[in-house]
Amino acid sequence: MIIDILLVLMAFTVLILVRIRHLFTVVVLSGIYSFLMATVLLALDAVDVAMTEAAVGAGVSTVLLLGALHLCKSEEARPAHKPWIPLVVSVSTAALLIYGAMGLPDFADPDAPIHHHVVPRYMQNETDVPNVVTAVLASFRGYDTLGETTVVFTAGAGVIALLRRRRKPDLGTDGK
């Protein structure tokens, strides 16, 4: 029930996002979207994912997008062509995803195959980490997470380097 209402609100947010052409507003509103998404994830009991979504979606990406916005125009340009090809691609992808999701077992179904193989071992919790999800992310899949973090860190450093290079000449012209 709560999840349904939240999903409706998220859809509403996305409609607003699509309609608005003022990019700054879009950045601000996508922060709202992330907050709602994190609440949905939380209602699904995925506390760690919700925390990541809130921190990355509402915190870091807002800052990065604002930094990018610093370099470009504040109005979204009208598209030069009619967006038929992207529309077809995204609609067919969504159809494919929905078709795939229909084949999944129900949410929290105890007979689902995923709950028979690794989950019992995870639930025994042989690590020192108190939260199960954190134990999975940081201990059982520790190397995986380390790799992901490295990728994200490198990407962040790259973005910051790109944004910094353009800003210096600006400061120079201000000083003249």
Added chain:
Amino acid sequence: MARQFSFLLSLIAFWLLLSGMFTPFLIAAGIGSAIVIVLLSRRMDLADHEGHPVHLAWVAVLSYWPWLFKEIIKSAWDVTRRVLHPALPISPVLVEFRPTQTTDVGLVIHANSITLTPGTISVEVEPDRFLVHALTREAGAGLTGSEMDRRCTALEGN
């Protein structure tokens, strides 16, 4: 140095309260994080007298906050009635006045108290001039030389 030590202790207490687990590994991790944060904040020069105002905390909690809560409830009720009133009886005004506080901390407490009270928002804050947007003329008129002003000044005189 004493200030940094109390900062360290409060950070460790914060960690313990948040985690609620008392295994040696987690306590050690908490102490390590707290030490790193204290070192970082030292490098960033954050732990000054404003960031951690030990000297007026207890006076504020014991005498100022209850009064402030009472004010917040009173004015919030007033604003609520105005919001729900069919005719929307508001008369927004901008008020400029001179606060009597002398220290930065006193000014900040005064400005934040003004903003925290529904019906008034401090727009510009300078040592000798507050610009406040008030929802009603009465709320705006009550700001100059108010009880809040007096109490904030009393708070900073240590």
Added chain:
Amino acid sequence: MSTLVESISAISLLLGALFCCVGGIGLMRMPDFYTRMHAASITETLGVGLTLLGLLLLAGWTLVAVKLLMVGALVFFVSPTASHALARAAMTCRLKPVLADVGETTSKP
């Protein structure tokens, strides 16, 4: 005893939820940005305060109560700062507030 505490917490939650809604309604009804901020500050003071008080009474003397107090303190310290920064930025960008004075002074003798 426990029923008394529970009913107080229920009333507190109810009032907090209603005050949150009042803030939302004010956000819709008020004529300009500055007056809308006043409406939103109801949500941020009484709405948050009463809801957290209700939850606090439900939690009892546990670690959860301490965390609720921390959330409350965070909102208590941060929200006025954010509101002030917002109002100041709006004023810096010369967003003119709708003021009541203009009409009144002409009507006065």
Added chain:
Amino acid sequence: MLAFATLALLVTVALALVRAALGPTVFDRLQAANTVGTCAMLLLAVLGFLFGRPEFLDLALVYGLLNAIGVFAVLKFLRQDDLGEASKDAANLRERA
């Protein structure tokens, strides 16, 4: 009562979203975003009790902090850079300063 509080908070989020959609100026939308953040934080706390898992409160703390950081980042950007209609005034202010 918890369910009622959840519902009321969702209504508030919806109202704030409408304001974000309508809001003539950027500041209205920012205020709406701030209100949504506050309500989402309360929603987390209430949901935690509703589902009997008060550990959600840690997340509420994170939300509160992030909400504040988001608003400050946006405002810092506003003070320094282009913003649609108000940009000329901001530039003038900067020149005079």
